[in-house]
Amino acid sequence: MEDPRLLYLYDSRKFAGFNKPASPFIVLGIPMDITSSYRPGSRFAPSYIRDAAQYIEFYSIRTGIDMGDVGFNDVGDIILHSSDAEENIRRISTVSSYFKDKGKILISIGGEHTITVGTTKGLNPDCVLSFDAHLDLRDEYMGYKYDHACVMRRISERSTRIFEIGTRAVSKEEIDYANSIGIPFITSHQVKLLGPREVSKKVMTHFEGCNKIYITFDMDSIDPSYAPGVATPEPEGLDPSTILDIVNLITDKRIIGFDVVEVSPPYDPSGITTVLASKIILETAASIFKSLL
Numbered sequence: 001m002e003d004p005r006l007l008y009l010y011d012s013r014k015f016a017g018f019n020k021p022a023s024p025f026i027v028l029g030i031p032m033d034i035t036s037s038y039r040p041g042s043r044f045a046p047s048y049i050r051d052a053a054q055y056i057e058f059y060s061i062r063t064g065i066d067m068g069d070v071g072f073n074d075v076g077d078i079i080l081h082s083s084d085a086e087e088n089i090r091r092i093s094t095v096s097s098y099f100k101d102k103g104k105i106l107i108s109i110g111g112e113h114t115i116t117v118g119t120t121k122g123l124n125p126d127c128v129l130s131f132d133a134h135l136d137l138r139d140e141y142m143g144y145k146y147d148h149a150c151v152m153r154r155i156s157e158r159s160t161r162i163f164e165i166g167t168r169a170v171s172k173e174e175i176d177y178a179n180s181i182g183i184p185f186i187t188s189h190q191v192k193l194l195g196p197r198e199v200s201k202k203v204m205t206h207f208e209g210c211n212k213i214y215i216t217f218d219m220d221s222i223d224p225s226y227a228p229g230v231a232t233p234e235p236e237g238l239d240p241s242t243i244l245d246i247v248n249l250i251t252d253k254r255i256i257g258f259d260v261v262e263v264s265p266p267y268d269p270s271g272i273t274t275v276l277a278s279k280i281i282l283e284t285a286a287s288i289f290k291s292l293l
């Protein structure tokens with residue numbers, strides 16, 4: 001009998017056209033777009049990113065891995081409620097837990113950043129690495145606890161160990177909270193001064209003893225000159241090569257999943273942000289696959 005958790009899935013176009021059940025990688029679209037405060041449209045990102053992936057090379061020079069051989073198993077999109085964020089987090093968690101039980105590595109394409117509250121609930125990592133311009137550590141935003149500005153706060157409440165990279169847009173309350181419970185963050189400016197090797201060392205030290213690591217890529221961590229089509233653009237961001245270098249240095253067998261969130265295709269008329277999002281998915285998957293060999 002089919003697992004009832006799969007009832008929340010509906011079929012979609014495939015990531016770069018891949019449909020390879022034997023692949024260790026599941027691709028899951030999560031087009032949730034309810035709490036975006038500035039530039040909505042992330043509900044369209046899963047299909048745009050899947051489409052853009054079709055037109056880039058699958059061979060990763062960084063890792064020597066041909067993702068064309070490894071492939072992806074794209075299982076479609078989650079059926080979401082149009083206004084109930086908490087119900088959606090429950091559904092996202094339910095579907096994610098199914099693929100965790102199958103021993104797969106879950107690649108989720110958002111949607112707004114709030115989806116990460118659901119994927120991490122379902123996958124239950126003990127450590128989370130977040131690339132983001134924002135700390136997302138607000139207790140609530142506009143009176144609401146399940147919001148894209150509160151993502152890492154909700155995750156931190158499960159005693160998950162967190163590390164944030166690319167920080168440059170924060171509130172005093174968030175910095176106080178991060179310091180009080182010990183969430184290290186490296187600003188985009190510090191990343192530039194330190195370089196990928198030193199940054200990755202700090203992450204690995206903080207994640208010592210972790211068994212299951214999850215990575216979330218908020219595309220607004222990247223400078224708007226490279227990634228203009230995001231819900232909340234923030235100047236002075238990271239460059240894509242630096243992010244991928246850091247990922248390549250920290251990736252090992254402990255990675256159980258990652259997501260790419262906050263792309264807003266209506267604000268990405270050139271398509272450059274969706275191409276970059278699909279490139280990040282390909283390169284990160286290649287790094288993870290290499291660590292499994």
Ligand SMILES: [Mn+2]
Nearest residue numbers: 133134218220
């Ligand atoms: Mn953000």
